[in-house]
Amino acid sequence: RAADITSHMYAAEEILRITNQNIPSRVLTFRELSAATNNFSPNNLVGEGGFGMVYKGHLKDTKEDIAVKRLDKEGFQGNREFLVEVLMLSLLSHPNLVNLIGYSTDLDQRILVYEYMPNGSLEDHLLDLPENAKALPWQTRMRIAVGAAKGIEYLHEVANPPVIYRDLKASNILLDKDFNSKLSDFGLAKLGPLGDESHVSTRVMGTYGYCAPEYAMTGKLTKMSDIYSFGVVLLELITGRRAIDPTKPTEEQVLIHWAAPLIRDRKMFVRLADPLLGKDFPVKGLYQALAIASMCMQEDPSKRPKIGDVVDALTFLAEQKYYPQRDREAAQAKGGDCSTPPKKDMGF
Template identity: 55%
Template sequence: MGGCFSPQRGSESKADSPERTQIAEDETAAASEIAKLEVMHSEIISNRGQEKHTHPQIFTYKDLYAATGGFCADLFLGEGGFGKVYKGVLDNTKQEVAIKILNLQGKQGDNEFVTEVLVLSKLHHTNLVKLIGYCVDGNQRLLVYEYMPLGSLKSHLHDLPPDKKPLDWNTRMKILAGAAKGLQHLHVNVDPPVINRDVKCENILLGDEYHPKLSDFGLAKLGPTGDDTHISTRVMGTPGYCAPDYLESGKLTVKSDIYSFGVVMLEVITGQKAIDDSRPKAERNIVEWATPWINKRDFHKLADPVLNGQYHMKFLLQALIVAAMCVDRTASRRPHISEVVAALNQISDSQSRRKWRSSSSRLQPVALTSTQTQTSIEDQNQAKTKDQGDRS
């Protein structure tokens, strides 16, 4: 893996990217656009080699009530900012689905509902959750997704019940690599880019064989175009995952998603929560907790204890470096998503091919021998020290 990432896109441009999906700028929908959703069915957006475009189905409330057995408690899957989620089976196809019901008294409303429908109707990728359809029936707003049988990434990392086996290291890296590819599709293959604004473990869903898909696009925004470097917007997202530059200025860029993904990486590697009130006040944020250990190069202390040392130190080191670069406080120093994907693919592919030696040789902390790796950490620490000096 390369030790340093360029913060710029380099030669990439719209002219160089014929595979970009086109999305009209006026599709940052408002509540009044709900009535226009049917018109959307006549619009076909090519994904240029990605999954075939399919139009979302329109359901009645009666359809979805029947699919869930009257929203039976036994089929309840969970609850988020949008509302409650139930498992259902569609009468016409017998397909298993997940059905979200908008909480009319909740924080999210018609605007988030429409944004979710528009984004997922236009964008299709193997690492984005599929929208099957939606329901606009009176004041009822429901979304119907493909059912992801293994639930959220969060449910496999935190507060595991005694009978639930923790994710092994290889599976964790596979999940991160796949989730990064979904984010890459949003940032690179879409024009203008889509900024998710709510990348977190809870919004990475797992299918068979732990195949990851990004979900929940209700807070998504279209990114800057032309000479614009950012869009100014009200700060939205989840505490612990929001980039500090976005929190402080309201200036949103694709690098805001990169920071959030870096937090996800730290959670996956360490098993720690993004925000944990049980830690000392100065370390409640996972970035603040992990950074001193990374700077001291005590990398083995950052690995999730439930892994029981079942990982190779080289790959732990590489993954932590990528995560640390993603959560850099300065947006311009964070890597481009394509560089993150390349790095995670290399980690995932290398470890899947590797034949483990005896456990005694692979589980002990090792001295750093990669000059490239040491340089990348030192460069990052020097840059942070310089920033702190400039601010003081």
């Protein structure tokens, strides 16, 4: 087993050397990373993932704040995820993907070093809100959705071969100081099908509640699996509810099951808006966002939109200027309401 790990490490480093002209990430020593995180002090601990702990650190030579993910040596399958993450993020580059600064295999450790994202994850601001915290404004939510969609668009349509992300969820969408979103955690990503192939067959991995039903049932992974997961994240952004929430009553624990009857009835749409938004959201924008989420979560994967169409539709939504209270008052003055669905073609 130790020999396997060594040969994997050697293979990864060989690949990195061969492709070095494209790779901005650097090899760091354990000593450098220990100094940067104050000996991996508990005070620097900012998160705990399935594969290890994440610490905030500071590299003195480059004067940059970093996030240091120290993988659990005993972690299940951690070695494979480590290699995939290093290779994927070393060869991919986009403003909506987290930037891998470097990595370390020093002293039999497996450590990944990323740019530090000061606003943590979408989960922190949407689903794990402390008491009395301010809700994310509607416009910010839509901008976060656009950023995540653009990250997926790059993986699906620009990367060659295409990449299926496979683990899109609120905790993997990180936020910079301006709340721009970046996808992180590429340990489960898979290279997409090549040539005439329509799917990649793989053991089902990912997170319950975000997984596309056809992938969960058959292990056949396609780009449309990511589109489904994106629809679930968009529904979380709209409702402020978790994909799976065991603290809710039984019939409300699975977000898509709770939302499905409400999405089918236009009169119920406003009940889907996150209560923390109060009335501070555009009703038309809510309708449009729900329409996009609903299309992404279609049972039949062939009916889901392509990610480019999702980006276009969400960009339109995120750029809308709206004045919710004034919209309502103007609509009531005309004797109507502002819940008429949008006429604009959403690109689907």
